[in-house]
Amino acid sequence: MFKIDTNTFNPQILYVGDCYTNEPRIGENHHHDFVEFSIIYEGQVKYNIEGKEYWLKQGDMLVLNPGVRHFDIAEPGMHNVQLHIGFRNFSLTGFPRNTFPFKEAVLRQHDTSTEILPICDEILREKSEEKPGYDLLLKTYVMQLIIQILRETEPRQIRTSGLKLSMEELEKQQLVNQIIYYMEKHHTEEVSLSTLSETMYISPAYISRVFKEETGDSPIHYLIKIRLEKAYELLKDERLTVKEAAKLVGYNDAYYFSKLFKKHYGFPPSHILQRTS
CATH class of the missing domain: 2.60.120.280 (Regulatory protein AraC)
Known part of the structure; x- marks a missing residue:
């Protein structure tokens, strides 16, 4: 159904x-x-x-x-x-x-x-x-x-009317799902609007607009959240250092990673290490 x-x-x-x-x-x-x-x-x-x-x-x-x-x-x-x-x-x-x-x-x-x-x-x-x-x-x-x-x-x-997406809306939803799937699979790599555009064969401007309409987020901000959530799990379960976790999710700059992490979660990544030690 x-x-x-x-x-x-x-x-x-x-x-x-x-x-x-x-x-x-x-x-x-x-x-x-x-x-x-x-x-x-x-x-x-x-x-x-x-x-x-x-x-x-x-x-x-x-x-x-x-x-x-x-x-x-x-x-x-x-x-x-x-x-x-x-x-x-x-x-x-x-x-x-x-x-x-x-x-x-x-x-x-x-x-x-x-x-x-x-x-x-x-x-x-x-x-x-x-x-x-x-x-x-x-x-x-x-x-x-x-x-x-x-x-x-x-x-x-079930509501049978008033909610179903039009064919155009369905195509947009499927595109966004494909982008999310790609980012989940490639979040450790260099991903940009240009990368997504080349992969999906669609202009960067269209990707940005449709993704924002569907999720309320920009593709890059969504990617950041994916990376930070993966890092959270790594830090908590594998006892890695902050630098190691940052690198595993695509950030070579541990300081920049820590700033993003604190902005997203409200506390620095080192806080997780203190809790699990």
């Missing part, structure tokens, strides 16, 4: 957090510029989504696309534990990036199998234990959760 490009299926996990509520509260009405999953892990809660109220119980979940306004309401005597997962850089072939083509944000327990909560069990366990490599495993479980949701989606839950 849905098709994912396996070469470029690499969602960026922004956060994984659990929240316990056992007293009356009304959350702040808000929206995100990324996708958020909110799973009711225990108890029950009421949600207001775009002005419409829903009662949710254990096993129910929300799939909130960018721009969907929502807030939760805990009434007296209610308690709940919710698991919130935010991510971006996700696409289904033929649909806009960072969008699930569902008619409603709410997926009821009877619409999903019991596979959802067991995956959440693993996510919460990894998050609480924080063993080496836990954040990589969290990403793996989130990817598993995405696939499980798509597998269990019934035809009646």
Whole structure:
């Protein structure tokens, strides 16, 4: 029913957090510029989504696309534990990036199998234990959760109009996916707009414009993020020096690499070495 490009299926996990509520509260009405999953892990809660109220119980979940306004309401005597997962850089072939083509944000327990909560069990366990490599495993479980949701989606839950991409838009999406795949494979090499242009046989200006439209990023800034994420994993799991990690992801200048790393993560790469030593 849905098709994912396996070469470029690499969602960026922004956060994984659990929240316990056992007293009356009304959350702040808000929206995100990324996708958020909110799973009711225990108890029950009421949600207001775009002005419409829903009662949710254990096993129910929300799939909130960018721009969907929502807030939760805990009434007296209610308690709940919710698991919130935010991510971006996700696409289904033929649909806009960072969008699930569902008619409603709410997926009821009877619409999903019991596979959802067991995956959440693993996510919460990894998050609480924080063993080496836990954040990589969290990403793996989130990817598993995405696939499980798509597998269990019934035809009646899917929006059949208003979301499908035109042929021109689909071609742009496929081009961007090809560029991302190329950068993932060649991030250790010298990659520039000229390189991408020669590889894709498309002008640099067109590549820049289409890539920005699809991802909100320039190709080179996207490449930097790929390199920094790879470096983070190298530093954490292989106990390399900063200079060695920088070189392995395509930077000969360790000082420049450190500046980029700190700007992206908010702390220098040496901080990871201190945590793992």
